Amino acid sequence: GFYLDIDIDRAAAARHGLNVGDIQTVIATAIGGMTITQTVEGRERYGVRVRYPQELRDTPERLAAVLVPVLHASTAPTANSGGMGGMSASVAAAGVAQVPLGQVASIKTVAGPMVVRTEDAMPTAWVFVDVADRDIGSYVAEAKAMVDDEVKLPPGYRLVWSGQYEYMQRAAERMKVVIPATLAIIFLLLYFNFRSVGETAIVMLSLPFSLVGGLWFIWALGYNWSVAVAIGFIALAGVAAETGVIMLIYLDHAWKARRESGRTTVRDLYDAIVEGAVERVRPKMMTVTAIMAGLFPILWGHGAGGSVMKRIAAPMIGGMISSTVLTLVVIPAVYSLWKERALRDVTTKEERT
Numbered sequence: 001g002f003y004l005d006i007d008i009d010r011a012a013a014a015r016h017g018l019n020v021g022d023i024q025t026v027i028a029t030a031i032g033g034m035t036i037t038q039t040v041e042g043r044e045r046y047g048v049r050v051r052y053p054q055e056l057r058d059t060p061e062r063l064a065a066v067l068v069p070v071l072h073a074s075t076a077p078t079a080n081s082g083g084m085g086g087m088s089a090s091v092a093a094a095g096v097a098q099v100p101l102g103q104v105a106s107i108k109t110v111a112g113p114m115v116v117r118t119e120d121a122m123p124t125a126w127v128f129v130d131v132a133d134r135d136i137g138s139y140v141a142e143a144k145a146m147v148d149d150e151v152k153l154p155p156g157y158r159l160v161w162s163g164q165y166e167y168m169q170r171a172a173e174r175m176k177v178v179i180p181a182t183l184a185i186i187f188l189l190l191y192f193n194f195r196s197v198g199e200t201a202i203v204m205l206s207l208p209f210s211l212v213g214g215l216w217f218i219w220a221l222g223y224n225w226s227v228a229v230a231i232g233f234i235a236l237a238g239v240a241a242e243t244g245v246i247m248l249i250y251l252d253h254a255w256k257a258r259r260e261s262g263r264t265t266v267r268d269l270y271d272a273i274v275e276g277a278v279e280r281v282r283p284k285m286m287t288v289t290a291i292m293a294g295l296f297p298i299l300w301g302h303g304a305g306g307s308v309m310k311r312i313a314a315p316m317i318g319g320m321i322s323s324t325v326l327t328l329v330v331i332p333a334v335y336s337l338w339k340e341r342a343l344r345d346v347t348t349k350e351e352r353t
Contacts, residue, residue: 001114004031004060006105013104016070023104026068031057060109064102129163135224140165171227182234183207186241193245199252202334203244209330210240210323217318221310228308232315239316240323243287247327251276251335269339277332284327288320 008023028034033051056062101107117124131139140161153159183204190200214236218229254276258268298306298313 001112002109003112004063004107005110006063006101006107008105016099016104018068018070018099018104023068023101026066026101030066031063060107063107064100066101067098068101068104070097070099135226136165136168137225168227171230175227175230179230179234182237186237190241190245194248198338199248202248202331202338203241206244206326206330206334207237207240209326210319211236211315212319213322214315214317214319216322218311218314220318221314223311223314226311228311229315232312233319235312236316236319236323239291240319240326243284243323243327244331246283247277247280247331248335250280251332254279255339264343266340266343269336269343273332273336277328281328284324288324291320292317 006027008020010020013019013023029050030052033049035047035049037048039046039048051057052066057066117126129143144161147159151159187200187204190203191197194200211233214233223229251273254272255269258264258272295313295317298309299317301309
């Protein structure tokens with residue numbers, strides 16, 4: 001940017017009986033303008049500012065012709081009543097002269113920064129970096145190592161990585177609280193539903209299997225880890241837990257019906273698990289189809305916010321595929337191992353009795 005630099009010549013100002021404050025007042029008033037009164041327009045008040053017209057202040061040459069008032073004073077000697085020789089000055093205004101601003105100051109146009117940025121009361125300089133085809137976290141980590149090795153900052157200088165990287169750090173700190181809190185809430189809700197730590201643990205331990213599909217799908221699309229992706233995984237964990245709960249309810253009902261009929265062997269347990277799992281195939285496929293049908297259009301959208309929504313939907317789409325395998329295969333298998341162990345414990349106690 002270009003700025004008007006007015007450098008006051010103190011010696012020239014002193015010869016005319018002026019001080020720096022007088023000249024600066026003229027500069028502020030004639031160039032910047034000064035509010036001298038208010039105009040009343042009904043219930044409205046408007047300030048009235050006075051300054052030189054544009055044509056008298058648009059170039060350094062014309063500004064040099066701006067007049068600075070000089071107060072002339074006359075002094076008269078008076079005898080000191082104490083009998084000692086001396087003089088005392090009595091100043092009376094005798095008249096006002098005007099001196100062009102160019103005689104008491106140099107005016108020129110200089111180049112300077114368009115904006116002076118400050119943070120924490122310190123001037124800052126910004127270097128903008130556009131990161132493409134990679135995640136910000138790994139780029140900044142590599143750039144930090146390179147800068148630390150090759151750049152030696154002078155005393156009083158410091159280097160801060162800001163922008164999206166700073167936002168990502170803040171979000172990561174929040175996620176360290178949000179994700180454990182989400183898992184804890186899911187665990188409590190499952191426990192309140194089943195009233196059994198074992199069945200709750202089956203659903204919780206199976207959640208990582210449902211997240212595998214989301215990770216593979218993100219890798220296939222070339223997405224990097226971000227806050228939107230983390231939100232998608234949180235939503236996926238909730239959906240996977242919900243479908244796991246329904247599967248366990250079907251298995252429990254089938255096994256309870258077998259036990260009420262007096263069939264409590266391992267073979268009966270297998271039959272109950274197969275029956276409960278088969279009954280869950282249709283509702284599970286309907287759930288997966290409905291969720292994926294609602295999320296696939298988001299991957300094809302290109303409107304405002306589309307890039308963020310894609311990264312939220314991608315983990316859920318990939319996770320629903322692995323969640324289907326989890327619900328239909330892994331949970332029945334884990335349930336079978338858990339109930340078989342319980343049956344063996346009951347059989348062992350009966351034999352001892």
